[in-house]
Amino acid sequence: MNVVYEKQILDWFLDFHRNPEVSWKEFRTTQTIAGILEELGVTYRTFPDVTGVIAEIGEGDEVIAARAEMDALWQEVDGVWQGNHSCGHDAIISMVLGALLYTKDRTLTKKLRFIFQPAEEKGNGSLAMIERGAIDKVSHLFGVHLRPVEELPLGKVSPSIHHGAAIFLEGKIIGSDAHGARPHQGNNALDVIVGLHQFIKSIYLSPFESYSAKLTKVIAGGESLNIIPGTAEFGIDVRAQKNEVLGSLKDKIEHGLNSLKTLYGVDIEWKWSDFTPGAEVSKEAETIAQDAIVAITGREVLASPVITSGSDDFHFYTIKNPDLKASMIGVGADLLPGLHHPKMTFNTSVLDLGARILAEAMVKA
Template sequence: MTKLENRVADAFHHLHQHAEISWEETGTTAYIASILKEYGCTVTTFSDCTGVVGEYGHFDSNLPVVAIRADMDALWQEVNGTFQANHSCGHDAHMAMVLGLVSKITDDPALKNKVALKIIFQPAEEKGEGALKMVEKGVVDDVDYLFGIHLRPIEETTMDNAAPVIVHGANTTYIADINGHDAHAARPHLNANAIEVASAIVSQLNNIHLNPRIPHSVKMTNITAGGKNTNIIPGNASFAVDMRTQDNQTMDDLTRKVKDIFQAMESIHGVEIPITDMEYIPAAAVNDEAIQIMENATARVLGEAHVDAPLITPGGDDFHFYTIKRPDLKATMLGLGCDLKPGLHHPDMTFNHDALMNGVDILYEAVKGVYRDDS
């Protein structure tokens, strides 16, 4: 292995073994900050949140500013019978590749003095909150081009292939309660059974009909009701509803229908169903110039035959808040083939680690492409 390959592999294994969940990435923040300083970056951390921003190059010139974003947080899920932080979405790989990119640029005497590079290690992507926090901090105020990267499951693309853009859909999650009162199991006429109310909500969710030409889905993904006593009819419950659409207008239609269902169930069952929390991630806003730069970079590394068409996926990513909040940003996210299986967010997710260097090299060529006279 080359020196760079060893650096990338070491970073990946460290980050994989020290996974941390959203807003708790303190060890990850310290680890990345120390490496960025070793590479000669100016490093910024924050007193009120996790996350690291590194700057390298000449920001006092007329050079366009290129930012690379890597997400930091892990999921909290059951792995081999134990709940733990787990990088089953590939964020450990994303961080390792971006660190490899910085290493490669700082080792390139022909390039390192001709860039204005900002490296954003962003917390809390899994909560859909980290990008908004970075925008609030002004991290992308001076950025012209923004690139991201994400491992893709094998059903979307394969090893040694990549898509120059991931066209994510919109995602909204409602956390809601059913507020009523308990009753004795022998007297079901004295309350509304929260489990039956939740079941009625599920039935009505399945009856939502939207434009079939636009991919969409809605489903209940969590429910908690009842306690240790089995002779009590629970009047209270909490639940989550996950909604996915390929565009933002369809999401507006879907959320309106879900709220209508909640209101109807309140009236029918005589309970209250308040939405106590909401998570929202917008659909992708794509930029042709950024996509072309990433397409050229992918072709230079993998060959033109291995450049996939734009990858349309129902998954979401808060990366797109950057362009929603800063419309002048020229942004795209690379979809990296790596034979990932059985799937993202599966507790036993695996991928071909040889793809890490593909990601490093494509990002490197994308950065060069911004500063290339013919880009």
């Protein structure tokens, strides 16, 4: 542990935490990271069309990379809608910058690349970085993420996080309004919503698989309670631990929507968005991360791989480059009440720990 580095990492975290920026609008965050890299004398590049930074140290043809996501969520906090780092991306930026601190003066036989990526919460920021060469010549890629208390207790560290796959549907029911006294003259969109809710709860796949589908948005009706609404908007959150199971779930939902159109005599329009693939964890990268955890903290800190229904666009890097050996390190941080909760808090003492483990994993690779 380096006390100066530990304080610096915490100071960076506090600055990012106080200045959250939502997906694709991480302008100050990008500028701040670039300024830090300039002060450290590290080569980096930014992009004219998207936020994000890619920095490099070391020499050689082979590249070992670490990735940090930069965006905050847009959510209501104490009655006010605002950017909020309730997923801990402010911590992740700080840990990856910390890993750079811990490696920049070491003798390196390969290049180390640090990817500061926008729009993870949109599920496609990684694709923008891939298009801009983020994983060109990269053999190993490491991520890091704080885990809630139900997954990892404070002080425990996992060598891998096995995220599930996720995709979202936004749809619109187009029927016809009617007077509340003459329901037979219209097509009640709320009847369709109720039917849709019942349908998605009756989708059955193998009980050996982990999956879920649920309505997360319904907008229908207006101020007049005597008008039966003919139109409604809705959203569905769809998740599965495996990519192929998510595909089956998606097909069943589309079949059900087409059936509901016929049953209720309405039109239903929909589109899928923000697909995030499930984890494809490299056993080799996982082993390297495990060895790094043990080297920095001892075997008593090592935890088993984390399996979670949450998703992360980190896994697009391996989907787009199957030869890439990747693993995301999970850090127990006494994180409460949970990820994406507007009042999420964690123990900041883990920031330096995560930085040192990530640095060790990059050097070992």
